[in-house]
Amino acid sequence: EPEVTQTPSHQVTQMGQEVILRCVPISNHLYFYWYRQILGQKVEFLVSFYNNEISEKSEIFDDQFSVERPDGSNFTLKIRSTKLEDSAMYFCASMVDVTYNEQFFGPGTRLTVL
Amino acid sequence: SQQGEEDPQALSIQEGENATMNCSYKTSINNLQWYRQNSGRGLVHLILIRSNEREKHSGRLRVTLDTSKKSSSLLITASRAADTASYFCATDLYNNNDMRFGAGTRLTVKP
Numbered sequence: 001e002p003e004v005t006q007t008p009s010h011q012v013t014q015m016g017q018e019v020i021l022r023c024v025p026i027s028n029h030l031y032f033y034w035y036r037q038i039l040g041q042k043v044e045f046l047v048s049f050y051n052n053e054i055s056e057k058s059e060i061f062d063d064q065f066s067v068e069r070p071d072g073s074n075f076t077l078k079i080r081s082t083k084l085e086d087s088a089m090y091f092c093a094s095m096v097d098v099t100y101n102e103q104f105f106g107p108g109t110r111l112t113v114l
Numbered sequence: 115s116q117q118g119e120e121d122p123q124a125l126s127i128q129e130g131e132n133a134t135m136n137c138s139y140k141t142s143i144n145n146l147q148w149y150r151q152n153s154g155r156g157l158v159h160l161i162l163i164r165s166n167e168r169e170k171h172s173g174r175l176r177v178t179l180d181t182s183k184k185s186s187s188l189l190i191t192a193s194r195a196a197d198t199a200s201y202f203c204a205t206d207l208y209n210n211n212d213m214r215f216g217a218g219t220r221l222t223v224k225p
Contacts, residue, residue, distance in 0.1 A: 091157060
């Protein structure tokens with residue numbers, strides 16, 4: 001069964017460093033999402049992406065964040081200058097189309113900012 | 115704005131019992147989905163119910179949706195120890211398919 005994959009599973013970085021989290025959505029999906037979950041808290045929406053542009057973003061997704069679909073398979077989340085409070089699990093999700101509307105989640109990347 | 119508030123926050127039951135978790139939300143939705151998350155792991159989609167549906171079943175799962183009360187419930191029948199996890203409801207707003215998650219219910223099923 002096709003699934004969303006994410007790499008790395010765990011990323012440790014120093015405060016102020018740039019990180020890129022990678023996701024490979026399910027191949028025929030058209031809508032892509034990033035969510036994050038701070039330890040012990042709820043899953044929070046960050047950004048949605050369709051047709052090579054951002055559809056919507058939350059207030060969390062500030063100028064430090066960017067997303068890109070550099071080729072036909074990868075979907076990346078970049079954090080330019082990480083802060084301690086960026087430590088969280090980051091989940092990528094993809095969806096085939098809005099008609100069906102089920103989002104499939106990847107296993108997540110645990111980001112630890114020291 | 116916050117969507118999808120689950121209750122109870124934590125639920126502990128014996129194996130074989132049924133577990134009921136509730137979710138309330140604030141604005142009109144397209145769909146409501148329930149997800150499961152084992153500790154420190156990813157989200158697993160359980161079931162989606164559309165705003166024009168009232169009840170849906172999948173195996174031991176039964177989901178109801180009451181759009182007039184803006185609430186949903188997830189029933190897990192004949193629970194097993196392996197059902198121990200956090201369960202989240204997530205809603206997507208009408209005309210917007212970005213999902214908003216609740217804080218989750220932590221279910222513990224004791225063998």
